[in-house]
Amino acid sequence: MLTGAGTAFAAAPAPVVTRAALDPALVAGRGASVNFLEQEAENATHNGTIIGPSRAAYTLPAEASGRTAVKLTPGQYVEFTLPSAANAINVRYSIPDAPKGGGITAPLDVTVNGGSRKTMTLTSQYAWLYNQYPFSNDPNAGLLHPDWWITECGCVPAYTTPAPVITTPFRPNHFYDEQRLLLNKKYKAGDKVRLTVPAGSNAAWTVIDLLDSELVGLPYVDLIAxxxxxxxxxxxxxxxxxxxxxxxxxxxxxxxxxxxxxxxxxxxxxxxxxxxxxxxxxxxxxxxxxxxxxxxxxxxxxxxxxxxxxxxxxxxxxxxxxxxxxxxxxxxxxxxxxxxxxxxxxxxxxxxxxxxxxxxxxxxxxxxxxxxxxxxxxxxxxxxxxxxxxxxxxxxxxxxxxxxxxxxxxxxxxxxxxxxxxxxxxxxxxxxxxxxxxxxxxxxxxxxxxxxxxxxxxxxxxxxxxxxxxxxxxxxxxxxxxxxxxxxxxxxxxxxxxxxxxxxxxxxxxxxxxxxxxxxxxxxxxxxxxxxxxxxxxxxxxxxxxxxxxxxxxxxxxxxxxxxxxxxxxxxxxxxxxxxxxxxxxxxxxxxxxxxxxxxxxxxxxxxxxxxxxxxxxxxxxxxxxxLPNTITCDDRPPVVVPPAPSAW
Structure with a gap:
């Protein structure tokens, strides 16, 4: 794994397959059995920057799987080693919103083993919501409910004199989207899928959260229908x-x-x-x-x-x-x-x-x-x-x-x-x-x-x-x-x-x-x-x-x-x-x-x-x-001690 721009190991790490960003052994028998294998970007080879871990709402790491992802700028990449044969991938990502909302599109190049390139067109048109429920697409909007309690200022703005200044964009969220891509053929375990942000991308940054890889079967056909x-x-x-x-x-x-x-x-x-x-x-x-x-x-x-x-x-x-x-x-x-x-x-x-x-x-x-x-x-x-x-x-x-x-x-x-x-x-x-x-x-x-x-x-x-x-x-x-x-x-x-x-x-x-x-x-x-x-x-x-x-x-x-x-x-x-x-x-x-x-x-x-x-x-x-049975031990907001990562019991 790379830990910062421009630094690389000589050998790529072995593929790390996770479920919900955990070792699958920790969740055996729980959750859905799916046709794809999940790989977190932070466990792959890259020359970008790891963001997170963080659970602070309204931040890119908080909405990432495992609360960590990889941020790329134009020209940078993240490369995954396929853990099993695959002919299809799904990329979970985030790119910036347009300055006035509504989203942008930006390219992401996909190559396998350095071969022929496919280009995905990423979009933020379905991401980036702001403000209070039921949210706005406008990053510059004022409060939707000026009579609601606002935690950030501890106030009800409509009843506060002087009214507090709410920084915009206010409470940005829903940053991520995902997109599937059928590759041109079946690739084997050990092949390398590289996602590269082209040098001319109009997205100032691209965050890659994870890659799902899958071997998709032939289409089902029904002739009597x-x-x-x-x-x-x-x-x-x-x-x-x-x-x-x-x-x-x-x-x-x-x-x-x-x-x-x-x-x-x-x-x-x-x-x-x-x-x-x-x-x-x-x-x-x-x-x-x-x-x-x-x-x-x-x-x-x-x-x-x-x-x-x-x-x-x-x-x-x-x-x-x-x-x-x-x-x-x-x-x-x-x-x-x-x-x-x-x-x-x-x-x-x-x-x-x-x-x-x-x-x-x-x-x-x-x-x-x-x-x-x-x-x-x-x-x-x-x-x-x-x-x-x-x-x-x-x-x-x-x-x-x-x-x-x-x-x-x-x-x-x-x-x-x-x-x-x-x-x-x-x-x-x-x-x-x-x-x-x-x-x-x-x-x-x-x-x-x-x-x-x-x-x-x-x-x-x-x-x-x-x-x-x-x-x-x-x-x-x-x-x-x-x-x-x-x-x-x-x-x-x-x-x-x-x-x-x-x-x-x-x-x-x-x-x-x-x-x-x-x-x-x-x-x-x-x-x-x-x-x-x-x-x-x-x-x-x-x-x-x-x-x-x-x-x-x-x-x-x-x-x-x-x-x-x-x-x-x-x-x-x-x-x-x-x-x-x-x-x-x-x-x-x-x-x-x-x-x-x-x-x-x-x-x-x-x-x-x-x-x-x-x-x-x-x-x-x-x-x-x-x-016991009902001793008062009330600490309304005790300090948070970050626990270690889960491990086998």
């Missing part, structure tokens, strides 16, 4: 093919056929409504369905002011769709700003008894947003990247459904969410998914509902105002009932800074905002690695701290490897049990127990109990008997 080409679809993307897709779907339903979309890039600029139909592409590298965002002449009844490419089930108000099966293609949108009323998602509507498998979804608002009631949908083996908002959201009454073996990177909000607004999501499972670098909010969030499971997931590098896993009574969600199983998950470098409270969050956090949380919640077999602040947090908001409690939460067989502050932070009334929770490299006292901040003579309003809880840090055992 309703082929969209026969109905006028254009595989070169010059004309809109939406009507051709509709005709192919109608023909397929009439004659009980599947719809087949051969290799090509198809322009589709509106929703394709799907019901009782199977649509197959040739594979997500081969079949690309790509659309522009189109402004509507008048807002739609649901408040949308744009439409764009997406496959939508019928609305639940008219019964939704059923028996929809989508597989083997890419959906690439054109969403560059966040408008929450817009239906510009890759997949939308209601689809019962359906499957979504093997899609690649990029540059839409939300990858998959399901509005129930609906049941029995299986979302499997998809790659969802570079979203403005969520990766996937089960919204309102989604039941008996599965989200498994999906890879989500660079979501602009919760990567995976179940939001039980008005009606409970029930009997659903999020299993064996990988989540990396959600820019805002959480890796996995469960807002109310009944009898749901979060299992065997890998969640890494949440950036701000959220963390790896949240159990939240908020956003108008119905109460938690029945049980919630959170089992055998691994989080790493989680626990972000909460702007409104000016404190650090836990890697897993329980938040009672709208009502109490008292369902049977079992957190079993989870590993919380390299936690920025706390590993585990229980909290309510100050105005409701005397109204709501968190109880009936049970931790068992947990490993905590490294905390910047405590293992457990309690900032609410309630209780939890802990059995065989082992911790090491704890930065502060093991339990930071503030309760609901009344500091009564009888102790904290939050009590902890259990046995077999071993390990700790410099202050002694994390679960010492003197801390």
């Amino acid at each position: 309703s082929n969209v080409l026969l109905f006028g679809a254009d595989p070169f993307g010059k004309k809109d093919s939406a009507d051709a897709f509709d005709k192919a779907i109608a023909f397929a339903k009439r004659f009980h056929l599947d719809v087949y979309v051969p290799p090509g890039t198809y322009q589709v600029n509106r929703h394709i409504i799907v019901d009782n139909v199977t649509i197959k592409g040739a594979g997500s590298w081969w079949t690309i369905i790509k659309g522009k965002e189109v402004a509507l002449s008048t807002p739609a009844p649901d408040g949308s002011v744009h439409t764009g490419v997406g496959f939508y089930g019928k609305d639940s108000s008219v019964g939704g769709s059923t028996n929809v099966h989508l597989s083997g293609f890419a959906i690439e949108g054109d969403v560059r700003d966040r408008i929450d009323t817009d239906q510009v998602n890759g997949i939308g509507g209601a689809m019962s008894n359906s499957t979504i498998d093997g899609l690649y979804i990029r540059h839409t608002k939300v990858g998959l947003w399901f509005d129930g009631p609906m049941s029995n949908v299986k979302v499997t083996n998809n790659v969802i990247v570079d979203q403005i908002a969520d990766g996937l959201n089960f919204h309102i009454g989604v039941t008996d459904s599965l989200v498994k073996n999906n890879f989500i990177r660079n979501s602009g909000d919760d990567a995976l969410a179940m939001w039980s607004e008005t009606t409970a999501n029930a009997n659903n499972t999020f299993d064996h998914n990988t989540v990396q670098t959600p820019v805002l909010a959480n890796g996995i969030a469960i807002y109310g509902g009944a009898d749901n499971t979060v299992s065997n997931n890998l969640i890494a590098d949440p950036i701000r105002e959220g963390s790896a896993i949240q159990v939240g009574s908020r956003f108008g969600a119905v109460a938690f009932t029945g049980h919630l199983w959170i089992t055998n998950n691994t989080t790493v470098r989680a626990g972000t800074f909460e702007l409104n409270w000016n404190i650090g969050l836990g890697a897993i956090w329980f938040f009672a905002l709208d009502k109490s949380i008292d369902a049977d919640i079992q957190v079993v077999g989870d590993n919380f690695l390299d936690n920025t602040y706390n590993a585990i947090m229980f909290v309510s908001d100050w105005p409701v701290k005397d109204l709501y409690t968190i109880t009936n939460v049970h931790f068992k067989d947990i490993k905590v490897d490294g905390t910047g502050t405590s293992v457990v932070s309690g900032r609410v009334a309630g209780s939890a049990t802990f059995e065989n929770v082992d911790a090491r490299n704890v930065g502060a006292v093991g339990i930071n127990n503030c309760g609901s901040f009344h500091f009564t003579p009888s102790g904290s309003e939050f009590s902890l109990s259990g046995s077999g809880n071993d390990g700790g840090g410099t202050t002694g055992p994390w679960f010492g008997s003197w801390q």
Whole structure:
């Protein structure tokens, strides 16, 4: 590895393959099984400059995988050694925004073993958001909400005299994008892929975060299907093919056929409504369905002011769709700003008894947003990247459904969410998914509902105002009932800074905002690695701290490897049990127990109990008997001690 411009070793380092910037052995059995191998740029040969590690929000290192990347200037390169045979790569990168926003494009040359060159055209048109939620594309904009609390100045600007000066660009974020490239042939393990910023690049700098390499198979072919080409679809993307897709779907339903979309890039600029139909592409590298965002002449009844490419089930108000099966293609949108009323998602509507498998979804608002009631949908083996908002959201009454073996990177909000607004999501499972670098909010969030499971997931590098896993009574969600199983998950470098409270969050956090949380919640077999602040947090908001409690939460067989502050932070009334929770490299006292901040003579309003809880840090055992059952140990903002990198237990 090179450590600075102009310095090189004589021999290239052996390829370092990681998962979420970790040794794969540390996360064995957790997360998605994918077809590509991940290599971090900082582990490759380069003559650029390493940036990071840093977890400070609004900085380039913080949003990089592993919180470290390589910054190149024109003429510099980073070179990866292929760990396995490959004929395709994916580059995660960042380049500057235009001075007035809107993004730029810039070249990146790709060579293998010094041979023929391919040039990727990088873009920042889908990156660089600013300001307060729901954000702006204008780096020079003033506050969107001048009456909101601003952590940076500790004030509410509209009520502050004199009004503070807010430096622009204010809170820049969402810096990264990624781009795939099919190479001209199959290369073998040991071959060298060099990414070079040309000397004449108009980008002052190019940050390379990582390279994914993959051996892509031949296109899938279906000769006995309703082929969209026969109905006028254009595989070169010059004309809109939406009507051709509709005709192919109608023909397929009439004659009980599947719809087949051969290799090509198809322009589709509106929703394709799907019901009782199977649509197959040739594979997500081969079949690309790509659309522009189109402004509507008048807002739609649901408040949308744009439409764009997406496959939508019928609305639940008219019964939704059923028996929809989508597989083997890419959906690439054109969403560059966040408008929450817009239906510009890759997949939308209601689809019962359906499957979504093997899609690649990029540059839409939300990858998959399901509005129930609906049941029995299986979302499997998809790659969802570079979203403005969520990766996937089960919204309102989604039941008996599965989200498994999906890879989500660079979501602009919760990567995976179940939001039980008005009606409970029930009997659903999020299993064996990988989540990396959600820019805002959480890796996995469960807002109310009944009898749901979060299992065997890998969640890494949440950036701000959220963390790896949240159990939240908020956003108008119905109460938690029945049980919630959170089992055998691994989080790493989680626990972000909460702007409104000016404190650090836990890697897993329980938040009672709208009502109490008292369902049977079992957190079993989870590993919380390299936690920025706390590993585990229980909290309510100050105005409701005397109204709501968190109880009936049970931790068992947990490993905590490294905390910047405590293992457990309690900032609410309630209780939890802990059995065989082992911790090491704890930065502060093991339990930071503030309760609901009344500091009564009888102790904290939050009590902890259990046995077999071993390990700790410099202050002694994390679960010492003197801390039980409810001893007040409140340090509202303890100093952060950076933990060492995770290692085998």
